[in-house]
Amino acid sequence: MAKREQWGSRIGFLLSAVGSAVGLGNIWRFPYQAYENGGGAFLIPYFIAALTAGIPLVLFEFSLGHRMRAGLPTIFRRLSKRNGYRNWEWIGWFQPLLAIFIAAFYAVILSWVFYYIGLSFTLGWGADSGRFFFKNFLNVSDSPFEFGSVNAVVLALTACVWFISWLIVFRGIKGGVEVAGKIFMPLLALMMVILMFHQVSLPGAAAGLNALFEPDFRRLTDINIWISAYGQVFFSMSLGVGTMITYASYLPKESDVTNNAFLTGLLDTAFSLVSGIMIFATLGAMAAAQGLTVRDVVEGGPALTFVTVPEALSGMPGARIFGPLFFLSLFIAGMTSIISLLEPLTAAMTERLKISRRKSVSVICAAGFLLSILYTFRSGLLTLDIADYFSGNFGMLAGGLCELILVCWVLKPDFLSDHANRISDFKIGSVWKFCVSALTPLVLIVMLSANIAGLFSSSLPNYGGYPAAALFVFGWLMMALLVLLAAVAQKFSAKRTKETLLHIWEEFSDGKGGKP
Ligand code: PFF
Helix, strand or coil: CCCCCCCCCHHHHHHHHHHHHCCHHHHHHHHHHHHHCCCHHHHHHHHHHHHHHHHHHHHHHHHHHHHHCCCHHHHHHHHHHHHCCCCCHHHHHHHHHHHHHHHHHHHHHHHHHHHHHHHHCCCCCCCCHHHHHHHHHCCCCCCCCCCCCECHHHHHHHHHHHHHHHHHHHCHHHHHHHHHHHHHHHHHHHHHHHHHHHHHCCCCHHHHHHHHHCCCHHHHHCHHHHHHHHHHHHHHCCCCCCHHHHHHHCCCCCCCHHHHHHHHHHHHHHHHHHHHHHHHHHHHHHHHHHCCCHHHHCCCCCHHHHHHHHHHHHCCCCHHHHHHHHHHHHHHHHHHHHHHHHHHHHHHHHHHCCCCHHHHHHHHHHHHHHHHHHHHECCHHHHHHHHHHHHHHHHHHHHHHHHHHHHHHHCCCHHHHHHHHHHCCCCCCHHHHHHHHHHHHHHHHHHHHHHHHHHHHCCCCCCCCCCHHHHHHHHHHHHHHHHHHHHHHHHHHHHCCHHHHHHHHHHHHHHHCCCC
16 A cells, blocks of 8 residues: 655644644634624633634644544544444545535635735725625625526636645645645745734724724623634634644654644634734724724625725725735635645545545545536625535534544543653643543534524524525535535445445446446
């Protein structure tokens, strides 16, 4: 059997893991989550969630990947064997499939970012950035079922995003993913810090920073803020879809996982803070220029990046430099995340179906691109919003919960902490075990229940009021399809690797009617 791929260096692994974590989630999602959840009121739950669930779970996933050193289906199959009776391999397929489902809409958002990089050189969104984004650019339809035509520009740019991702992942871990991490992440950090300092120096920025940092202790009793904070940490640290597990499985035998997990979690949080500061400073400056308060000028939700930021840029000195810098940062951050979303299924297919990495990546990118087309219609923004909501609020949480239940409840997490402690300087013990086997699973159960209840009682928070049928088709049905595919993959790959399939085919073509 071919030797399993490995990272070339520790820093290469770390930068790639941070590259996965830092993405649209930090620059696009974190600021609007913070904004919608009351600014300062959001940071305390966010830090608590990062410390009690985020970092412990990154450590959990790193240890699991490194201990088992295999793709996800194999890992979950082997774990099931330890328990002896039930096969949980399907989790090892569900998570990678979910990752591709996420990559499909992530690629489309990146195509918008791509377009805005070009636009920002001339501030091409004009005087009314909201109208430009929703009408002129995306021409969004009134309902998720009113598909309309495909947006050719979005389609072409989405194809470019998939092509670049394919090119990187195709070249392998050391020659592709690691190189991308090593080049892009230092560059991104530099660009973000420059942007942050520039925005903070603008007149009026302080009011924006106050909105981000002033704590509002009364709002801590609102459970929704806590749910958003844990959800955001989960998405931001790339948990529950197998990325961190797969990346860690390529580490050399003696690698410090605990240290790397802390660094990954802390750097991810640092990036979120830097982009939060940058965006809120921008909002403050814009409000001051218009003589209004921060609350008055802001578009909530995903449009914050594509409507409010462009509008703010238009009235700012140096916009033609800082605009492209902002959208380029967003693009780079997103690219290192999307390539990480492709890795779990690539590893799984290569290993279980015994096909080459190159073939796996090509099939995955082609399928991912086809799925992306769904979001390039006029209804794309709406269907994408539903897909984002379901994958973040159900898929990733359920994926994470299943892995925790299997390892911590059905088995015991001690084999992971023993493993981490054997190879790492910093030792973990009962606090970590409490976080991963009691606190986080309980929080996940509460979140999943609250999210399900929320769906039945009211509409989604963004662009509200989707018809129930749309939630069913683009949300529930998609999730169900992923579970079904995972179950089929489990059945299929358990007995029939490529050799057996070939064998059946040969028998069949020999005229024996396919009955080996
Ligand atoms: N962490 C990424 C972000 O913050 O944008 C999103 C993501 C990447 C989620 C990879 C999951 C994943 F496996």
